Amino acid sequence: MTCPEEQAYRLLTEYSNGFMVSQVLFAACELGVFDLLAEAPEPLGAAAVAARLGTSSCGTELLLDTCVSLKLLQVQTRRGKALYQNTELSSTYLVRASPKCQGNMLRYLARTTYLCWGHLAQAVRDGKNQYLEAFGVPSDELFSAIYRSEGERLQVMRGLQDIWSISGRHVLAAFDLSPFPLICDIGGCSGALAKECTSLYPGCRVTVFDIPEVVQMAKKHFSFLEEARISFREDAQYSGIECIHTAV
Amino acid sequence: MTCPEEQAYRLLTEYSNGFMVSQVLFAACELGVFDLLAEAPEPLGAAAVAARLGTSSCGTELLLDTCVSLKLLQVQTRRGKALYQNTELSSTYLVRASPKCQGNMLRYLARTTYLCWGHLAQAVRDGKNQYLEAFGVPSDELFSAIYRSEGERLQVMRGLQDIWSISGRHVLAAFDLSPFPLICDIGGCSGALAKECTSLYPGCRVTVFDIPEVVQMAKKHFSFLEEARISFREDAQYSGIECIHTAV
Numbered sequence: 001m002t003c004p005e006e007q008a009y010r011l012l013t014e015y016s017n018g019f020m021v022s023q024v025l026f027a028a029c030e031l032g033v034f035d036l037l038a039e040a041p042e043p044l045g046a047a048a049v050a051a052r053l054g055t056s057s058c059g060t061e062l063l064l065d066t067c068v069s070l071k072l073l074q075v076q077t078r079r080g081k082a083l084y085q086n087t088e089l090s091s092t093y094l095v096r097a098s099p100k101c102q103g104n105m106l107r108y109l110a111r112t113t114y115l116c117w118g119h120l121a122q123a124v125r126d127g128k129n130q131y132l133e134a135f136g137v138p139s140d141e142l143f144s145a146i147y148r149s150e151g152e153r154l155q156v157m158r159g160l161q162d163i164w165s166i167s168g169r170h171v172l173a174a175f176d177l178s179p180f181p182l183i184c185d186i187g188g189c190s191g192a193l194a195k196e197c198t199s200l201y202p203g204c205r206v207t208v209f210d211i212p213e214v215v216q217m218a219k220k221h222f223s224f225l226e227e228a229r230i231s232f233r234e235d236a237q238y239s240g241i242e243c244i245h246t247a248v
Numbered sequence: 249m250t251c252p253e254e255q256a257y258r259l260l261t262e263y264s265n266g267f268m269v270s271q272v273l274f275a276a277c278e279l280g281v282f283d284l285l286a287e288a289p290e291p292l293g294a295a296a297v298a299a300r301l302g303t304s305s306c307g308t309e310l311l312l313d314t315c316v317s318l319k320l321l322q323v324q325t326r327r328g329k330a331l332y333q334n335t336e337l338s339s340t341y342l343v344r345a346s347p348k349c350q351g352n353m354l355r356y357l358a359r360t361t362y363l364c365w366g367h368l369a370q371a372v373r374d375g376k377n378q379y380l381e382a383f384g385v386p387s388d389e390l391f392s393a394i395y396r397s398e399g400e401r402l403q404v405m406r407g408l409q410d411i412w413s414i415s416g417r418h419v420l421a422a423f424d425l426s427p428f429p430l431i432c433d434i435g436g437c438s439g440a441l442a443k444e445c446t447s448l449y450p451g452c453r454v455t456v457f458d459i460p461e462v463v464q465m466a467k468k469h470f471s472f473l474e475e476a477r478i479s480f481r482e483d484a485q486y487s488g489i490e491c492i493h494t495a496v
Contacts, residue, residue: 015320019361023368055375059372059374092256094260109267118271
């Protein structure tokens, strides 16, 4: 095997196994591995993790070791026993108590997006999303499918909040919006981006437009409404992710 | 955002999106993108690819451009029109006519493994595979689940053949087996590794042991039996992947 051919094969293997890597991350989050290790006063062995999470010992050990190989955990050996603790990556982004935790977004990817993407070939054939096949809900109106239950809507909103808490400032700083006293976020969901906006531009007010169900949920579950410079407007025409965030 | 934190976030995103990368690869293979481009006398535009594959134009263009970003395809622009062709990677490993094509293995990953891994968290809880949940077949006996239909058995066998055609020689060369006149491959499936073995060690004969169904399918669908130095033995106790390949 020549060297470039070997490199190509490695890349192919990385791609074909990518879903396994995603699932290791998703499973460790769902089972609470990172939260447990963050709360423990010292590194824990696999048996202790399994006992506290109520998971199988063999499966837990395999999961923890795979997390180590992905730099999601680090391991040290004391008296012949492997002890696991979080890395900087998991402490910052995977522990629920961290302000930068991406757990909601990862849960959405694991429970919804992963299933949809299992139908990608058919989606390319049809030229449309596969919500009907994946979840049994009609997909003609994308947001009816995405927001198909109150729980699912909340999950999307929390997931977007995770993303904007990391990327919002970068997006908003790409253009100087400081001359604008009023900024409208069309399809602004929970107001997470609006919050970043008022923080970055102290002189502005932000009006968030979204469909009534989303605005009502924002009022019920998110605290941005307390922010005097952010207001919400219900409008049946505006919804979520795919709308253009417009600066007026 | 500090630099190591940014790097960690990128790694996290790579992991969480890994399943999308896998599915782009799987979908492009399933739809026949690489075979079509290999057979075409010159690079093709997205509209031509869509027309010949019977896929949607918007979905096809998105898929092709994503393949470019993953180095699975390359693109050139002629008179303002994007034209796609295979890369070395796809020509070698993704085109059906290539002796190193990994298409069968990818199809198995896409149709079987991807679904199983969607239940990873539960598998770690239970400490056992999730074939019952994923496919409705009992999983107490792993190989009854894996070989649950004739089509599925054939898919596994062809997938393993893809893998051994690339990795077999590396595995067999790790130890010098030339002093052994008779080598037994226990759970040797279609005989793909046996074939690599007789090729690498001209002085040896190989006996492949596997369960009767696998041996019968090997006789029906694979041509290694024509190789005088390879013989098959049916044995209900030996089966497939997880057995140790033993050199006697």
